[in-house]
Amino acid sequence: MKTNSISIDGQQITFREGQTIIQAALEAGIYIPYLCYHPDFEAHGSCKVCTVRVNGSHCSACTTFASDGQVVDNHCEDLNSSRRAITQMLFVEGNHLCPSCEKSGDCELQALGYYLKLFGSHFPHLFPHREVDATHPHILLDRDRCIFCELCVRASREVDQKNVFAISGRGIDSELVVNSPSGTLLDSGLDVNDKAAHVCPVGAILIKNQAFQVPIGQRKYDKNRIDDADLIEVKHDHIDS
Amino acid sequence: MTTSTAKINIATTSLAGCFGCHMSLLDIDERIQDLAEVAVFDRSPFTDIKHCNQSDIGLIEGGVCNAENVHVLREFRKQCNILIAVGACAINGGIPALRNNIPLKECLEESYIDGLGVVNPQIPNDPELPLILDKVYPIHEIVKIDYSLPGCPPSADAICAFITDLLAGREPTLPDELIHYD
Numbered sequence: 269m270k271t272n273s274i275s276i277d278g279q280q281i282t283f284r285e286g287q288t289i290i291q292a293a294l295e296a297g298i299y300i301p302y303l304c305y306h307p308d309f310e311a312h313g314s315c316k317v318c319t320v321r322v323n324g325s326h327c328s329a330c331t332t333f334a335s336d337g338q339v340v341d342n343h344c345e346d347l348n349s350s351r352r353a354i355t356q357m358l359f360v361e362g363n364h365l366c367p368s369c370e371k372s373g374d375c376e377l378q379a380l381g382y383y384l385k386l387f388g389s390h391f392p393h394l395f396p397h398r399e400v401d402a403t404h405p406h407i408l409l410d411r412d413r414c415i416f417c418e419l420c421v422r423a424s425r426e427v428d429q430k431n432v433f434a435i436s437g438r439g440i441d442s443e444l445v446v447n448s449p450s451g452t453l454l455d456s457g458l459d460v461n462d463k464a465a466h467v468c469p470v471g472a473i474l475i476k477n478q479a480f481q482v483p484i485g486q487r488k489y490d491k492n493r494i495d496d497a498d499l500i501e502v503k504h505d506h507i508d509s
Numbered sequence: 510m511t512t513s514t515a516k517i518n519i520a521t522t523s524l525a526g527c528f529g530c531h532m533s534l535l536d537i538d539e540r541i542q543d544l545a546e547v548a549v550f551d552r553s554p555f556t557d558i559k560h561c562n563q564s565d566i567g568l569i570e571g572g573v574c575n576a577e578n579v580h581v582l583r584e585f586r587k588q589c590n591i592l593i594a595v596g597a598c599a600i601n602g603g604i605p606a607l608r609n610n611i612p613l614k615e616c617l618e619e620s621y622i623d624g625l626g627v628v629n630p631q632i633p634n635d636p637e638l639p640l641i642l643d644k645v646y647p648i649h650e651i652v653k654i655d656y657s658l659p660g661c662p663p664s665a666d667a668i669c670a671f672i673t674d675l676l677a678g679r680e681p682t683l684p685d686e687l688i689h690y691d
Binding site: 359364365369381382385387389390395396397398491 | 604606609610658
């Protein structure tokens with residue numbers, strides 16, 4: 269008999285037809301760690317932080333549809349250990365110096381590190397050379413902190429209908445580029461009210477002149493672990509919609 | 510009997526750091542008396558001992574920015590059973606690593622030749638000065654480390670929790686509220 273239910277770490281939850289595993293889980297109040305997933309956008313499946321084991325096989329929870337009777341492992345040491353390694357690789361691949369970043373305390377990469385109890389870098393740091401774009405009067409683009417989640421790309425394309433951002437290059441040479449005659453934000457058409465200007469999970473795209481309106485120590489993830497804070501948000505979204 | 514009363518040796522140093530982590534260690538306030546019951550400081554800015562003796566725990570603040578840092582760090586690794594990277598700079602280079610994207614020549618010229626208010630401009634080259642490295646390196650890229658204690662600086666409570674775990678023979682960890690990278 270079809271029950272539209274799956275089990276995550278032994279807990280039975282129901283899903284609606286067409287939902288991915290992460291959607292069903294978050295709706296049921298179960299946190300699956302993620303970075304490139306966002307409830308408002310089509311899944312991207314690139315960060316691999318949401319990797320779970322479904323009937324014994326590794327899958328991205330954001331791109332795998334829930335289907336009846338799936339047995340999903342989520343919070344177990346081997347998966348969290350892989351998530352920790354992925355997060356460490358994201359840290360060493362960019363220039364993530366939290367004490368000098370105004371997003372500190374509101375940053376999802378940082379909060380994921382806290383959640384996974386990531387204390388050290390483990391890998392050698394690449395210290396890549398990446399350009400800062402401060403040309404826009406209201407928006408700052410600091411590529412040092414970009415994690416290539418493409419949320420800004422998706423937001424600009426799907427919501428703002430502007431196609432301001434894209435990822436250029438491949439692998440370690442990837443770069444967040446701006447679609448404008450000068451290649452900078454100044455003549456890009458990006459507006460401070462655009463979704464793309466507000467969706468960055470890290471400190472790569474920042475609204476200027478807001479840096480320390482909320483002091484360090486009193487920010488979102490200073491007060492809540494990412495699983496708590498995000499679940500609260502998901503619930504709110506659900507009520508709003 | 511002898512082993513139960515023998516005190517733990519703790520050595521500490523600041524490499525390319527600001528001594529903020531050491532200040533945070535001192536912020537454990539009166540708990541330092543409990544620590545003094547079971548531990549003594551070996552080489553440390555608190556003791557001014559110049560070379561590290563065989564120690565149980567080594568706490569390293571700061572990243573590695575010059576040849577002397579490398580030398581000191583290797584001495585600590587050789588002499589300490591457990592070596593801990595304390596704070597953002599030891600873990601990933603921290604604020605000093607902001608220079609890593611600027612060629613060393615430009616850094617030196619900006620500081621000692623072209624910078625505002627520079628008098629008698631010249632790049633220091635006294636042979637007694639340790640040579641500066643091309644970049645500021647996290648300490649785990651120079652020696653093997655056993656643990657990292659994040660924070661800028663780690664709070665006194667975090668330092669206390671970590672060391673308390675170690676002294677009790679437990680695997681050190683931090684409760685959620687004490688994990689910070691800033």
